[in-house]
Amino acid sequence: METPNPVSLSIRRERTLEKSVTRGIKEKIIALVLLGCALVSVLTTLGIILTLFEVTVEFFQEVSFAQFFLDTRWTPLFADQHFGIWPLINGTLLISAIAMLVAVPLGLAAAAYLSEYASHRLASTLRPALELLAGVPTVVYGYFALTYVTPLLRNFIPLDVFNALSSGLVMGIMIIPTVGSISLDSLRAVPSSLREAAYGLGATKMEVTTQVVFPAALSGIAASIILGISRAVGETMIVVIAAGQQPRLTLNPAEQVAAMTAYIAQVAAGDTPRGTIGYKTLFAVGSTLFLITLLLNIISYLIAQRFREVYD
Amino acid sequence: MQLTHQTSTAQGTSIISTQDVNIFYGSFLAVKQINLDILRNKITAFIGPSGCGKSTLLRAFNRLNDLIVGARVDGTISYKGRNLYAPEIDPVEVRRQIGMVFQRPNPFPKSIYENIAFGARINGYRGDMDELVERSLRQAAIWDEVKDKLKQSGLSLSGGQQQRLCIARAMAVQPEVILMDEPASALDPISTLRIEDLMQELKEQYTIIIVTHNMQQASRVADMTAFFNVELTDGKRSGCLVEYDKTEQIFQNPQQQSTQEYVTGRFG
Ligand SMILES: Nc1ncnc2c1ncn2[C@@H]1O[C@H](COP(=O)(O)OP(=O)(O)O)[C@@H](O)[C@H]1O
Ligand SMILES: [Mg+2]
Numbered sequence: 001m002e003t004p005n006p007v008s009l010s011i012r013r014e015r016t017l018e019k020s021v022t023r024g025i026k027e028k029i030i031a032l033v034l035l036g037c038a039l040v041s042v043l044t045t046l047g048i049i050l051t052l053f054e055v056t057v058e059f060f061q062e063v064s065f066a067q068f069f070l071d072t073r074w075t076p077l078f079a080d081q082h083f084g085i086w087p088l089i090n091g092t093l094l095i096s097a098i099a100m101l102v103a104v105p106l107g108l109a110a111a112a113y114l115s116e117y118a119s120h121r122l123a124s125t126l127r128p129a130l131e132l133l134a135g136v137p138t139v140v141y142g143y144f145a146l147t148y149v150t151p152l153l154r155n156f157i158p159l160d161v162f163n164a165l166s167s168g169l170v171m172g173i174m175i176i177p178t179v180g181s182i183s184l185d186s187l188r189a190v191p192s193s194l195r196e197a198a199y200g201l202g203a204t205k206m207e208v209t210t211q212v213v214f215p216a217a218l219s220g221i222a223a224s225i226i227l228g229i230s231r232a233v234g235e236t237m238i239v240v241i242a243a244g245q246q247p248r249l250t251l252n253p254a255e256q257v258a259a260m261t262a263y264i265a266q267v268a269a270g271d272t273p274r275g276t277i278g279y280k281t282l283f284a285v286g287s288t289l290f291l292i293t294l295l296l297n298i299i300s301y302l303i304a305q306r307f308r309e310v311y312d
Numbered sequence: 313m314q315l316t317h318q319t320s321t322a323q324g325t326s327i328i329s330t331q332d333v334n335i336f337y338g339s340f341l342a343v344k345q346i347n348l349d350i351l352r353n354k355i356t357a358f359i360g361p362s363g364c365g366k367s368t369l370l371r372a373f374n375r376l377n378d379l380i381v382g383a384r385v386d387g388t389i390s391y392k393g394r395n396l397y398a399p400e401i402d403p404v405e406v407r408r409q410i411g412m413v414f415q416r417p418n419p420f421p422k423s424i425y426e427n428i429a430f431g432a433r434i435n436g437y438r439g440d441m442d443e444l445v446e447r448s449l450r451q452a453a454i455w456d457e458v459k460d461k462l463k464q465s466g467l468s469l470s471g472g473q474q475q476r477l478c479i480a481r482a483m484a485v486q487p488e489v490i491l492m493d494e495p496a497s498a499l500d501p502i503s504t505l506r507i508e509d510l511m512q513e514l515k516e517q518y519t520i521i522i523v524t525h526n527m528q529q530a531s532r533v534a535d536m537t538a539f540f541n542v543e544l545t546d547g548k549r550s551g552c553l554v555e556y557d558k559t560e561q562i563f564q565n566p567q568q569q570s571t572q573e574y575v576t577g578r579f580g
Contacts, residue, residue, distance in 0.1 A: 119381075191418075193414065193418040194418060194420060195379070196376065196379065196412075196418070197414065197418045197419075197478070197481075198420070199376060199379060199407060200374065200376060200411060200412035200482070201407065201411065201430070201431035201434065201435075201481065201482070201485050202404050202405070202407040202408030202431070202434065202435055202485060203404070203430075203431075203434050204404055204434075207434050211430065211434070212420060212430075216420070216421050
């Protein structure tokens with residue numbers, strides 16, 4: 001069977017056991033370059049956080065925590081200054097909640113369909129189509145909300161021109177691929193032996209999907225939802241264009257509200273001079289936004305940890 | 313009820329019978345021309361070399377092959393005289409009466425209790441769930457080991473315990489037939505013996521078909537044994553049924569030379 005191969009023998013003769021100097025150096029250089037690339041992103045993030053917090057600290061030297069957290073009005077640029085952050089958080093959370101009410105059911109339904117129901121061929125055509133939604137520029141979604149969805153809805157319900165409802169609905173559509181795509185991957189990762197076990201007991205497709213596959217994929221699904229919320233909270237264009245500029249404490253989706261990102265975009269686009277309190281509010285709001293997103297990331301990490309050992 | 317094709321009428325009545333069954337994966341003929349009667353309340357062993365289509369045939373008995381794209385059965389497989397592949401037959405109902413235990417233990421990532429309750433619940437069981445869970449776990453000889461940790465994940469058990477949990481799970485839906493595809497191949501010898509003992513007890517109430525690679529196991533547990541082999545036709549390999557008879561007959565007085573070689577380990 002094993003006829004000696006003259007080519008491999010000639011290679012064999014040149015082999016040594018000593019370390020090669022050039023290879024060692026090459027490997028070191030490659031490692032350093034890779035490290036450098038990794039550091040660029042870490043350092044950039046650190047830099048952003050430092051600038052953010054530096055000005056935020058200056059902000060809190062002028063405005064007390066009580067003013068920031070206990071006041072219910074946000075009017076830092078008016079003569080009657082108030083620095084209560086809640087109206088902005090309210091705007092962000094209201095719109096995000098509406099968005100998730102759209103994105104979670106539709107995203108999960110799409111994922112369930114593509115993973116459990118559609119044929120392989122259909123799924124591989126539909127998936128890119130679904131993901132295309134994520135490629136639409138957000139400014140397009142914004143104008144879609146303002147010039148199409150709002151007028152359409154106003155035929156049925158009284159709405160402000162700028163309102164939380166249409167921004168939330170359109171943002172939800174934008175987030176469907178985020179929820180759907182990641183959930184789809186985690187549904188597909190569920191071992192088919194579990195499906196067979198359930199079918200073997202006489203389960204219907206619906207029972208297999210909802211009672212076996214979904215629970216087994218829960219960590220991925222939870223992660224997809226949290227990521228979706230992060231996108232909603234951080235989304236700027238849609239809320240700037242379609243939700244309004246008026247910070248209000250309200251749960252009424254028909255009203256106009258201001259999201260944190262919308263406030264930042266509005267002030268940053270104007271000519272608020274450096275060093276003024278108006279300028280510093282940008283950083284205080286930015287830090288709040290950052291902390292919310294960080295919190296969401298931590299939650300998603302913990303969820304992933306908690307369910308990690310589910311099937312092995 | 314179809315009794316005409318019965319191999320050994322003296323042995324009992326048939327519950328599943330196949331006539332000229334061919335099973336394809338796409339255009340590949342995996343098993344061909346299977347004619348056999350499975351006897352009620354007996355243990356039937358399927359033996360034969362890897363790839364001869366034992367799993368394929370077994371999965372055709374409860375229409376689990378429906379899940380595989382391109383898999384197709386022709387000929388007739390009847391269960392209590394009804395053609396399982398007739399258009400009016402619901403595969404979900406078939407699987408409720410013909411249960412399955414797989415080669416690798418595959419408990420759900422749920423609690424031990426839920427593993428058992430799941431099947432009963434989807435089958436519309438209305439009785440006392442605690443009682444059913446206990447009865448099924450007792451039947452599968454695993455109750456004593458798990459009774460204090462019913463809330464723990466089924467995956468926290470050892471391989472042998474997981475397989476017995478899977479057997480309990482299959483029994484909780486009260487099928488008439490249990491198909492077992494090499495249920496002991498991933499288990500240690502002690503767990504294997506426990507599962508064999510279990511099968512002896514279960515055959516009072518169930519009909520069992522077991523695929524096994526282990527000759528001793530087949531001769532220990534089975535009443536009837538079917539030997540399958542791979543046959544070459546036009547360069548394609550298809551599985552076929554070589555010999556089917558009482559287990560003693562297959563092991564002590566096989567009629568075919570290839571059966572003789574296989575059961576004595578001189579195969580290949
Ligand atoms: N899902 C499948 N798709 C295509 N071919 C398959 C599939 N499952 C099994 N086969 C083929 O069918 C033949 C019989 O396989 P199998 O029933 O698993 O044999 P056994 O259980 O006797 O080892 C083999 O040639 C195998 O490669
Ligand atoms: Mg097999």
